[in-house]
Amino acid sequence: MQLTGLHHVTAITGRAAENVAFYTQVLGLRLVKKTVNQDDVSAYHLFYADAVGSPGTDVTFFDWPRVVQNRYGAGSIAEIALRVPSRGALDWWLQRLTEAGVNHEGISEEAERALIRFSDPEGQALALVNDNGAPEGGIPWERSPVPEDRQIRGLNSVKLMVQILEPTARVLTEVMGFRQTHTAPSSSNPARQVAFFETGPGGPGSEVQVEAGPELPRGRVGRGGVHHVAFRTPNDTEHAQWRQRIAEAGLQVTDIIDRYYFKSIYFREPGGILFEIATYGPGFSTDEDVEHLGEQLALPPFLEPYREQIEAQLHPIETEPVP
Secondary structure: OOOOEEEEEEEEEOOHHHHHHHHHHHOOOEEEEEEEEOOEEEEEEEEEEOOOOOOOOEEEEEEOOOOOEOEOOEOEEEEEEEEEOOHHHHHHHHHHHHHOOOOEEEEEEEOOEEEEEEEOOOOOEEEEEEOOOOOOOOOOOOOOOOOHHHOOOEEEEEEEEEOOHHHHHHHHHHHOOOEEEEEEEOOOOOOOEEEEEEOOOOOOOOEEEEEEOOOOOEOEOOEOOEEEEEEEEOOHHHHHHHHHHHHHOOOOEOOOEEOOOOEEEEEEOOOOOEEEEEEOOOOHHHOOOHHHOOOOEOOOOOOHHHHHHHHHOOOOOOOOOOO
C-alpha cells in the first residue's frame, strides 16, 4: 500500500472571476469542474487541471470573498509548484509572465532544478519547475492558449512550513510511507533548511518539501493561500486501509467522505497542516461530457434537488478561456 503522489491542492480565492481568468487565460489550465464547496454550498469550488482532470494535475479553489488575507508561516502551505516539460518551456514562460504583468523572480537553479517563482493576483505563491520531460505528465488540452509543448503538466510539489521538522517528518515517513531524499537551504532564508520527501515512484508530482524553523511565526490560512493538500491512492480498498492506518497512528481522521468525483479522508499533521487522501475516481466526466467539462455549474446528486437555491446565491462568473 503506497500513496502514488499528489492528487490536488486546494487554495482560497476571494475573486472568482479574476481567478478563472488567470488560471485559464494566463496559465492555460482547463477549468474542468465548476461546482460548490460541499460543506459550504454558498461558495464555488473551481478545479483547474489538464484536458480531462487527471489526478495529480488539479489546482482547486474555494471562493470565499469574506475570508481574511493569507499570511504565510508555520502551519501553512507556502508554495504550489507546477511542472513544465523543459528548460525551453521555462524560457517561454518567463516571457509570458513578464508580458502578462505577473510579478516573478526570474529563472533560478535550486536543488539541481530550474524554476520560476511568481504569484497569482491574490498573492498565492506559485512556481514553475522544469521536469525534464519526466513521465506521467498530464494530457495536453488542445484549446489551451498555451502551446502544447509549453503547457503545465500537473503538480510538481508543495512546500510546508512548520516550526519543528521531526513530528511532521515522522508522519510523512512512518505513517504515510514517504522517503526523505535530501535537504537544501531555504530560498527565503538560507539559515533554514528544507527537507525533501517523495512517495510512490518519486520524481515530479510526488514531492513534499518541509521548511522548518522554530522562529517562524504562526501562519494564517486565507485568501491567496492554500487550504489543504491531497494525496492520491488508486482504489476504495486502499483508501479504507489508509484511514485505518492513520487512526491507528493516533491522528484524528474523518470518516470516508464521498465527494462524488472521488472519495476523501482528512486529518492534520502535527504542524497543523490539513492533509487529504483521495481516490483516483470516479472522475470529473462522471456527470459531464469530457468536451464540455466546467462549462456549467455541476452539482453531485445529493445537492441537485437544491440547485435553484444554490444558484440563487452564487454570482455568475466567466468560464470560457480566451485562445
